Amino acid sequence: MRAVWPHLPALQVVIPLLGAAVVAFMRRGAHAFALALTLTWAMPVIAIALLWQTLTGGPISYHLGGWEPPWGIEYRIDALNGFVLVLVSAVSAVMMPYAHRSIAREVEERKQAWFYCMYLLCLCGLLGITITGDAFNAFVFLEISSLSTYVLIALGHDRRALLAAFQYLIMGTIGATFYVIGVGLLYLMTGSLNLADMAARLGPMWDENARTAIAALAFITVGVSLKLALFPLHVWLPNAYAYAPSWATAFLSATATKVAVYLLVRYVFSVFGAALDIGALPITEIIIALSLAAMFIASFIAVFETHLKRMLAYSSVGQIGYITLGIGLANQSGLTGGLVHLVNHAVMKAALFLAAGAVFYRIGTVRLEQLAGLGRRMPLTVAAFAVAGFGLVGAPGTAGFISKWYLAVGALEPGWWWLVFLIVGSSLLALVYVGRVLEVTCLREPGPELAKASDPPLAMLAPLLLFAAATVYFGFDTEWTAGIAGTAAKALLAGLR
Amino acid sequence: MTPAPDILLLSAILVPFLGALIIPLFHRRPNLREAVTIITALALGASVLGLLAPTLAGLRPRVQIIEVLPGLALAFEVEPLGMLFALVASLLWVVNSIYSIGYMRSNEEPRQTGYYVCFAIALGSTMGVAFAKNLFTLFLFYEVLTISTYPLVTHHRDAEAMRAGRLYLIMLLGASLVLFLPAIVATWVLAGTVDFVSGGVLGGKASGPLIALLLGLYLFGVGKAAVMPLHFWLPAAMVAPTPVSALLHAVAVVKAGVFTIAKLAFYTFGLDTLSAPGVSGWAVYLASACIVAASLIALTRGNLKARLAYSTVSQLAYVVLGAVIASPLALSGSGMHIVMHAFGKITLFFCAGAIYVAHHKTEIAELDGIGRLMPVTMLAFFVASLSIIGLPPLGGTWSKWMLALAAVDRGYMVAVAALMLSSLLNVFYLLSIVARAFFLPPAGAAAGAPVKIAEAPLACLIPLSLTALASAALFFIPDRIEALLLRLFAGS
Numbered sequence: 001m002r003a004v005w006p007h008l009p010a011l012q013v014v015i016p017l018l019g020a021a022v023v024a025f026m027r028r029g030a031h032a033f034a035l036a037l038t039l040t041w042a043m044p045v046i047a048i049a050l051l052w053q054t055l056t057g058g059p060i061s062y063h064l065g066g067w068e069p070p071w072g073i074e075y076r077i078d079a080l081n082g083f084v085l086v087l088v089s090a091v092s093a094v095m096m097p098y099a100h101r102s103i104a105r106e107v108e109e110r111k112q113a114w115f116y117c118m119y120l121l122c123l124c125g126l127l128g129i130t131i132t133g134d135a136f137n138a139f140v141f142l143e144i145s146s147l148s149t150y151v152l153i154a155l156g157h158d159r160r161a162l163l164a165a166f167q168y169l170i171m172g173t174i175g176a177t178f179y180v181i182g183v184g185l186l187y188l189m190t191g192s193l194n195l196a197d198m199a200a201r202l203g204p205m206w207d208e209n210a211r212t213a214i215a216a217l218a219f220i221t222v223g224v225s226l227k228l229a230l231f232p233l234h235v236w237l238p239n240a241y242a243y244a245p246s247w248a249t250a251f252l253s254a255t256a257t258k259v260a261v262y263l264l265v266r267y268v269f270s271v272f273g274a275a276l277d278i279g280a281l282p283i284t285e286i287i288i289a290l291s292l293a294a295m296f297i298a299s300f301i302a303v304f305e306t307h308l309k310r311m312l313a314y315s316s317v318g319q320i321g322y323i324t325l326g327i328g329l330a331n332q333s334g335l336t337g338g339l340v341h342l343v344n345h346a347v348m349k350a351a352l353f354l355a356a357g358a359v360f361y362r363i364g365t366v367r368l369e370q371l372a373g374l375g376r377r378m379p380l381t382v383a384a385f386a387v388a389g390f391g392l393v394g395a396p397g398t399a400g401f402i403s404k405w406y407l408a409v410g411a412l413e414p415g416w417w418w419l420v421f422l423i424v425g426s427s428l429l430a431l432v433y434v435g436r437v438l439e440v441t442c443l444r445e446p447g448p449e450l451a452k453a454s455d456p457p458l459a460m461l462a463p464l465l466l467f468a469a470a471t472v473y474f475g476f477d478t479e480w481t482a483g484i485a486g487t488a489a490k491a492l493l494a495g496l497r
Numbered sequence: 498m499t500p501a502p503d504i505l506l507l508s509a510i511l512v513p514f515l516g517a518l519i520i521p522l523f524h525r526r527p528n529l530r531e532a533v534t535i536i537t538a539l540a541l542g543a544s545v546l547g548l549l550a551p552t553l554a555g556l557r558p559r560v561q562i563i564e565v566l567p568g569l570a571l572a573f574e575v576e577p578l579g580m581l582f583a584l585v586a587s588l589l590w591v592v593n594s595i596y597s598i599g600y601m602r603s604n605e606e607p608r609q610t611g612y613y614v615c616f617a618i619a620l621g622s623t624m625g626v627a628f629a630k631n632l633f634t635l636f637l638f639y640e641v642l643t644i645s646t647y648p649l650v651t652h653h654r655d656a657e658a659m660r661a662g663r664l665y666l667i668m669l670l671g672a673s674l675v676l677f678l679p680a681i682v683a684t685w686v687l688a689g690t691v692d693f694v695s696g697g698v699l700g701g702k703a704s705g706p707l708i709a710l711l712l713g714l715y716l717f718g719v720g721k722a723a724v725m726p727l728h729f730w731l732p733a734a735m736v737a738p739t740p741v742s743a744l745l746h747a748v749a750v751v752k753a754g755v756f757t758i759a760k761l762a763f764y765t766f767g768l769d770t771l772s773a774p775g776v777s778g779w780a781v782y783l784a785s786a787c788i789v790a791a792s793l794i795a796l797t798r799g800n801l802k803a804r805l806a807y808s809t810v811s812q813l814a815y816v817v818l819g820a821v822i823a824s825p826l827a828l829s830g831s832g833m834h835i836v837m838h839a840f841g842k843i844t845l846f847f848c849a850g851a852i853y854v855a856h857h858k859t860e861i862a863e864l865d866g867i868g869r870l871m872p873v874t875m876l877a878f879f880v881a882s883l884s885i886i887g888l889p890p891l892g893g894t895w896s897k898w899m900l901a902l903a904a905v906d907r908g909y910m911v912a913v914a915a916l917m918l919s920s921l922l923n924v925f926y927l928l929s930i931v932a933r934a935f936f937l938p939p940a941g942a943a944a945g946a947p948v949k950i951a952e953a954p955l956a957c958l959i960p961l962s963l964t965a966l967a968s969a970a971l972f973f974i975p976d977r978i979e980a981l982l983l984r985l986f987a988g989s
Binding site for chain 2: 390393394395396397402404405408409412413417420421424425427428431432435439442443444445475476477478482
């Protein structure tokens, strides 16, 4: 144990990477699943150990291969990315048992092992982006996660999944290219790829290189925003989420966009924010404007969607708007609200997509008009959907309320009443699209085609109910969500110049 | 030996929710299922009654469950205003449960298990609203109350019920999310707390116009108070079975709204802050206008329950009026009116339901001579009408008296005029029904010919007689209620 302890940062990434390599040689889906499950369950143990170390002893710096930064790759963990590591790994671990049955239903037998291989690669990529303190290393992991995501989406049972994956491939590649151009510009100016080192060197040389630096910021922001589906760069997301295997959708919605948001926060606050007065650039205003557009336009589209997964996908775009709004507010309460919504939205959306997956597992469709009276046949599934749905609305007693509370306080601190009303106004749209589903499923009588439907097997039901319960739990006990988010926000704001 | 007050407080909150968990277990045994409801209601009533003595003695039992955010807790505290509201709601739930059994069985209503479950949850959240120690807790249970009553409004599941349900949800949840929540956040940012503190927390924390704006957000955000023009959900909600209209849409839900306004006036704004020049004057005129306008609309409604609903809108504005006049006397009048109107209006709804059960009549034009067929019911209707109008010797007299006195005190002559005018309109729209019932011959029968008495079942008849008698009895014990309300001002 003592020998392993200092190398936990490396293990966090290496374990899923090696696991993916092993799974690639497996033929049986069940074997692949068993290995993926074991490795996934190891992830939160490491992540929690790392977070605990940072909260008690300050940031951890791990030098990969023993090379000193800024020449070698540094893994650097502070409260913020420790928090994101726990989020990604814990959410994956909780939803993993669900995968077996669901994937067996939606993916052909001979492709199932591939699915788990790609999943492990994707997990490795996401954890890698989060843990690394190196700009180019982050790019490598970004590509690992993106490439494996394209495959995960293309494995969907519907032929439209291929088109969705291709669409995402194009957009994702553009995003990655933009990101690497931005990193290239930064490297040109500073001669460094280490994020902390970059920030330190960027400050003094800002005046003579302002144009290049702003161009770098623009490229990186656009590139990362494509990955996190910030409106209007979200067009790949609805189709990808709608046609990917249900479990993959739940996994991606809860983790992939969140990691991309983390990367944006890292660049805006820790690199550029530490190098110059971020208030002098219009970046926060742009982020706020786009966030508001996402909150209203995407949620409005969701109101009219009749495909449950597409509806939830548009809802995701809208909810990401809340997260980025917190980033744009850039004050203690607002940023805490945005960061805590990373977790809260992950938990709620996981529950919602898993519920949609359970519906598909039982009745083979998620079209709203065919779900009439489903509450009678799948009561627990629909109940979990309702709880998480009210979370999206921001009803008090759910996690969503906590996020909105912080965001609203953050908006009111500079006296922006109009923003408070926009924040709460957009939750009305969520009320409409969630309410519509509940009205159809709970208040109509089930038709004969639903006669045999029932709640899914325990392995699927348990993760679903756990996420729904977490939606309520995090609405009351916020020590581990808002508490840590607040610590991370404080550190980020303190690092600003 | 009575249990400790904080145990009683916890049980008052938890018992209804516990009942809601047990009721579905007896889905196939209706008699046992209803027994669970009655036992739950009795247990709740006992818990709340047990809290009365400590509250009268000046104690404020409190319980904190969890601190959600620093300074923001899920916590409960018994104070006089909440005590009064909880007492009314919990005692009337016992009566209403008996009435429900008579009504739901006679009409062979579907989905009765769900009905009783939602009812229990609604009462539990009403207790949560009544005993909330801060705005967060109040807001939480306020929303649960809305959501738990939605299935009751849409009970019949037909197109009309669904439309009404949508309006109900959008208006109540919508107003609370868009106006109420920002007001709470603003209170938090301005005052640094959302706790209910005697004397208010906003005094000196913001300018007059900002306080007036906050008051506006609260008045309209608390949609359950049905301040015009955000009242449309209430008449629409009348599609629900009549016991729902009786207990929830004449007592628990709407009173939760006006109770919240009264509580905000005293514990968040503070009466002094609110009655400062230029803060609440506009609201006094708004409430006066509501009182008259809703009464006028009630006159035009031919459907019995719709007329009663508009009467409720008007009467709720009385309570709001007392809260925004913001003097100790006016606030006591508001508290008093919560009680008096509850007993009067629930009786009227019980009568409307009894008429429907016995004769399937819903329109006032069909009620010719119904008093001869149902003498007890219509007598109760008459008594309750007098209480709503505010005539002695019935309970409604006192609250109207106090409100009018307080209005004169503060020089709001418009409000006094509105109160008087409304009483007159009440006479028209309520007593015309009584007159029609007793003085006109039943349809198809000759004047003076003997008719056979056909009352609703006893399970309906007894509750409505009890509440009518209570309306009369309340005339003689205003001092008891006042003693409780005076405790409000003892601490501040």
